Amino acid sequence: THESQSCSASALSVDTESLQRQIDELSTFSDTPAPSVTRILYSEKDVLARRYIKNLMGLAGLSIREDAVGNIFGRWNGNDPEIPPVATGSHVDAIPYSGKYDGVVGVLGAIEAVNVLRRSGFKPKRSLEVILFTSEEPTRFGISCLGSRLLAGSEPLADALRRTVDGHNVSFFDAARSAGYAQDRDDLSSVFLKKGSYSAFLELHIEQGPLLEEEGTSIGIVTAIAAPASIKVDFEGNGGHAGAVLMPYRNDAGLAAAELALAVEEHVLQSGSIDTVGTVGILDLHPGAINSIPSKAHIEIDTRDIDEKRRNSVIEKIHHSAITIAKARKVKLSEFRIVNQDPPALSDESIIKAMEDASEELNLTRKWMISRAYHDSLFMARVSPMGMIFIPCYKGYSHKPEEYASIENIADGVKVLALTMAKLSLK
Amino acid sequence: THESQSCSASALSVDTESLQRQIDELSTFSDTPAPSVTRILYSEKDVLARRYIKNLMGLAGLSIREDAVGNIFGRWNGNDPEIPPVATGSHVDAIPYSGKYDGVVGVLGAIEAVNVLRRSGFKPKRSLEVILFTSEEPTRFGISCLGSRLLAGSEPLADALRRTVDGHNVSFFDAARSAGYAQDRDDLSSVFLKKGSYSAFLELHIEQGPLLEEEGTSIGIVTAIAAPASIKVDFEGNGGHAGAVLMPYRNDAGLAAAELALAVEEHVLQSGSIDTVGTVGILDLHPGAINSIPSKAHIEIDTRDIDEKRRNSVIEKIHHSAITIAKARKVKLSEFRIVNQDPPALSDESIIKAMEDASEELNLTRKWMISRAYHDSLFMARVSPMGMIFIPCYKGYSHKPEEYASIENIADGVKVLALTMAKLSLK
Numbered sequence: 001t002h003e004s005q006s007c008s009a010s011a012l013s014v015d016t017e018s019l020q021r022q023i024d025e026l027s028t029f030s031d032t033p034a035p036s037v038t039r040i041l042y043s044e045k046d047v048l049a050r051r052y053i054k055n056l057m058g059l060a061g062l063s064i065r066e067d068a069v070g071n072i073f074g075r076w077n078g079n080d081p082e083i084p085p086v087a088t089g090s091h092v093d094a095i096p097y098s099g100k101y102d103g104v105v106g107v108l109g110a111i112e113a114v115n116v117l118r119r120s121g122f123k124p125k126r127s128l129e130v131i132l133f134t135s136e137e138p139t140r141f142g143i144s145c146l147g148s149r150l151l152a153g154s155e156p157l158a159d160a161l162r163r164t165v166d167g168h169n170v171s172f173f174d175a176a177r178s179a180g181y182a183q184d185r186d187d188l189s190s191v192f193l194k195k196g197s198y199s200a201f202l203e204l205h206i207e208q209g210p211l212l213e214e215e216g217t218s219i220g221i222v223t224a225i226a227a228p229a230s231i232k233v234d235f236e237g238n239g240g241h242a243g244a245v246l247m248p249y250r251n252d253a254g255l256a257a258a259e260l261a262l263a264v265e266e267h268v269l270q271s272g273s274i275d276t277v278g279t280v281g282i283l284d285l286h287p288g289a290i291n292s293i294p295s296k297a298h299i300e301i302d303t304r305d306i307d308e309k310r311r312n313s314v315i316e317k318i319h320h321s322a323i324t325i326a327k328a329r330k331v332k333l334s335e336f337r338i339v340n341q342d343p344p345a346l347s348d349e350s351i352i353k354a355m356e357d358a359s360e361e362l363n364l365t366r367k368w369m370i371s372r373a374y375h376d377s378l379f380m381a382r383v384s385p386m387g388m389i390f391i392p393c394y395k396g397y398s399h400k401p402e403e404y405a406s407i408e409n410i411a412d413g414v415k416v417l418a419l420t421m422a423k424l425s426l427k
Numbered sequence: 428t429h430e431s432q433s434c435s436a437s438a439l440s441v442d443t444e445s446l447q448r449q450i451d452e453l454s455t456f457s458d459t460p461a462p463s464v465t466r467i468l469y470s471e472k473d474v475l476a477r478r479y480i481k482n483l484m485g486l487a488g489l490s491i492r493e494d495a496v497g498n499i500f501g502r503w504n505g506n507d508p509e510i511p512p513v514a515t516g517s518h519v520d521a522i523p524y525s526g527k528y529d530g531v532v533g534v535l536g537a538i539e540a541v542n543v544l545r546r547s548g549f550k551p552k553r554s555l556e557v558i559l560f561t562s563e564e565p566t567r568f569g570i571s572c573l574g575s576r577l578l579a580g581s582e583p584l585a586d587a588l589r590r591t592v593d594g595h596n597v598s599f600f601d602a603a604r605s606a607g608y609a610q611d612r613d614d615l616s617s618v619f620l621k622k623g624s625y626s627a628f629l630e631l632h633i634e635q636g637p638l639l640e641e642e643g644t645s646i647g648i649v650t651a652i653a654a655p656a657s658i659k660v661d662f663e664g665n666g667g668h669a670g671a672v673l674m675p676y677r678n679d680a681g682l683a684a685a686e687l688a689l690a691v692e693e694h695v696l697q698s699g700s701i702d703t704v705g706t707v708g709i710l711d712l713h714p715g716a717i718n719s720i721p722s723k724a725h726i727e728i729d730t731r732d733i734d735e736k737r738r739n740s741v742i743e744k745i746h747h748s749a750i751t752i753a754k755a756r757k758v759k760l761s762e763f764r765i766v767n768q769d770p771p772a773l774s775d776e777s778i779i780k781a782m783e784d785a786s787e788e789l790n791l792t793r794k795w796m797i798s799r800a801y802h803d804s805l806f807m808a809r810v811s812p813m814g815m816i817f818i819p820c821y822k823g824y825s826h827k828p829e830e831y832a833s834i835e836n837i838a839d840g841v842k843v844l845a846l847t848m849a850k851l852s853l854k
């Protein structure tokens with residue numbers, strides 16, 4: 001009865017007041033005080049945030065499905081519900097003491113894009129689907145993009161999760177069950193998507209870099225996502241009393257970790273490219289007392305590049321440094337584990353074209369760019385053609401309470417998302 | 428009626444079985460599993476340990492007094508109870524994941540020394556007093572030798588404690604009250620001892636260094652205690668996303684801390700003396716996520732020397748490095764606080780003589796030595812003539828679960844302590 005029909009840019013209007021209110025309300029589900037946001041996978045606040053999103057999906061007329069790890073799908077059935085839908089989405093988990101826009105803009109913005117299209121009178125041919133991904137951030141189990149990796153069919157991850165525990169020794173499955181997921185069994189193969197399940201996947205996200213704001217450009221059209229890797233390292237020494245053990249008799253695991261942290265920086269700076277980055281965000285000393293020589297040190301290293309080979313060469317140099325430092329300091333390198341070492345992802349040409357056309361029709365300035373942060377799109381690209389839309393954010397700040405994007409910029413991003421989905425839905 | 432009388436070395440016998448059992452039982456009051464011991468000031472386990480000690484004091488016929496911060500005194504009244512007593516004691520708090528002998532040997536050993544003297548038929552002239560000191564370790568409030576510093580009359584500490592909180596924002600006084608102390612008021616002047624309150628103070632302690640064991644010597648006679656200092660340092664940068672912020676735009680507080688930790692080692696090694704030591708036992712990063720550049724780093728530095736001037740020069744160099752590193756890395760040095768900077772302490776000549784004579788009469792090998800670890804004796808030396816007795820411990824290990832002293836070596840130390848107390852009691 002309802003014919004699918006193309007969509008005119010001028011018919012699109014975003015309810016900025018509601019959208020801003022939703023962003024603010026969602027930010028209150030946090031384990032740390034405002035303006036910081038901390039929302040950890042399967043925590044009470046995460047469960048409340050999920051309920052909040054499902055309610056909004058329902059109000060937008062989407063039919064809801066959740067999989068065994070808590071990826072949430074809200075579908076608007078198209079006139080041709082048998083062909084692969086167009087999907088979009090992002091995450092709502094937040095690392096400790098971060099902000100309220102990372103991920104959130106791509107979930108609440110996607111639901112609002114559906115509302116925008118409905119208000120414009122648009123009828124999709126392919127179904128449209130909004131996805132909330134489980135645990136884009138690695139906070140709780142040390143695994144980034146947990147939900148999208150599984151959707152992309154990662155058997156090794158499904159297997160590893162059977163033995164995965166958090167920092168308090170709570171198993172992944174116990175945590176998932178406490179949030180109402182994975183009730184039946186430990187088999188996660190039901191989560192895997194077949195290649196071709198979607199005709200396109202889109203993600204709207206704040207830039208997390210300063211370029212769009214500096215240049216006054218409204219929209220970033222992402223052509224590629226940098227290749228991320230993460231590494232866990234443990235050093236072990238004899239420890240001992242900080243007063244009684246003289247310097248020549250020490251093998252201080254903490255100083256080995258300090259040297260390795262500085263070596264990471266050195267190797268990254270020597271890569272020859274501005275695009276190589278490396279970070280030590282976690283450094284834990286044991287026993288962690290002022291009058292004890294550290295007997296154990298644990299560090300976690302994040303390194304990324306748009307060039308996978310160059311990044312891998314940095315990882316090799318870091319490994320070599322870890323071995324050399326351990327030898328020189330007579331500490332044991334008890335672990336050097338590459339947790340993930342993912343290739344980069346390229347956006348799909350025809351999706352880039354659709355995002356370009358949408359921005360053009362909406363009279364929005366735009367630029368092609370690289371995503372240096374990874375996103376669930378990196379993994380969705382394994383099973384679907386992919387594209388990402390960036391919007392400006394204040395000073396490029398992210399992962400801290402000062403993270404901010406104006407509702408005007410968000411609304412522009414929502415319109416580009418809505419119009420791009422409409423175009424792709426009719427293909 | 429009872430005449431005081433000198434004491435013969437051959438009459439002294441230690442109940443090694445009971446003493447070993449007490450050491451083992453006390454070690455079970457721990458917040459971490461055996462063989463590690465963790466006993467934090469005013470925690471439930473600390474309160475249970477205190478109750479255990481008071482019970483043993485009672486069984487040894489001592490009359491018990493506790494002061495407002497929980498220093499515990501058990502007195503054996505001498506024939507001349509009006510003149511200053513001879514005191515001995517140590518601590519039973521234990522840093523996280525440490526062992527069961529540090530401090531404990533000097534408390535349980537002191538009570539056993541009383542039992543030894545009673546069994547030998549000895550009657551003291553000066554009263555004998557066993558002291559359990561509150562919080563020798565700085566774990567909870569960052570203040571080492573809290574109890575003995577107050578006994579030594581530290582007004583600045585009594586004042587600072589009014590504003591002191593632990594890592595969970597619990598105030599010192601709330602914590603003390605929860606353990607049954609400081610009930611009436613926040614005034615701690617009642618804790619201060621007048622100079623001359625004791626005619627002598629003795630402490631029995633494991634060496635926490637390898638020398639006695641290596642040489643096969645039974646008893647260390649401490650002639651001086653090294654001068655300890657501790658420093659808290661905070662760096663602050665902008666933090667940000669580990670993927671999105673390119674290296675030239677970073678000011679990483681964690682890398683500043685790593686550099687400072689290595690600078691501490693460098694300055695200590697350059698002091699020109701084997702006696703200079705420096706340690707970074709605490710290094711905390713904020714927010715502490717693998718994909719966040721550290722925006723804050725907190726480190727705590729311990730440095731000691733038997734030469735106060737040389738140690739102070741190391742502190743100055745560390746301060747200079749902190750400033751230089753902060754400037755070069757464009758981070759803020761938001762705190763550089765010298766928490767304590769204590770002078771060394773010398774043992775009293777006549778107490779050294781008494782310890783010598785006691786070892787001689789007991790046919791025990793002995794050597795003069797420096798204490799590189801600090802002890803409550805460092806502060807008791809401010810209000811009383813002081814001496815310390817060391818016993819060998821396995822490989823010099825301390826502040827870790829492998830800490831060990833044989834019951835035979837402990838018993839020798841207890842006999843030297845008992846005989847020295849007997850001699851000093853009659854002076």
Ligand SMILES: [Mn+2]
Binds near residue numbers: 399
């Ligand atoms: Mn993020």
Ligand SMILES: [Mn+2]
Binds near residue numbers: 102136375
């Ligand atoms: Mn994100």
Ligand SMILES: [Mn+2]
Binds near residue numbers: 529564826
């Ligand atoms: Mn200690």
Ligand SMILES: [Mn+2]
Binds near residue numbers: 529530563632802
């Ligand atoms: Mn001690």
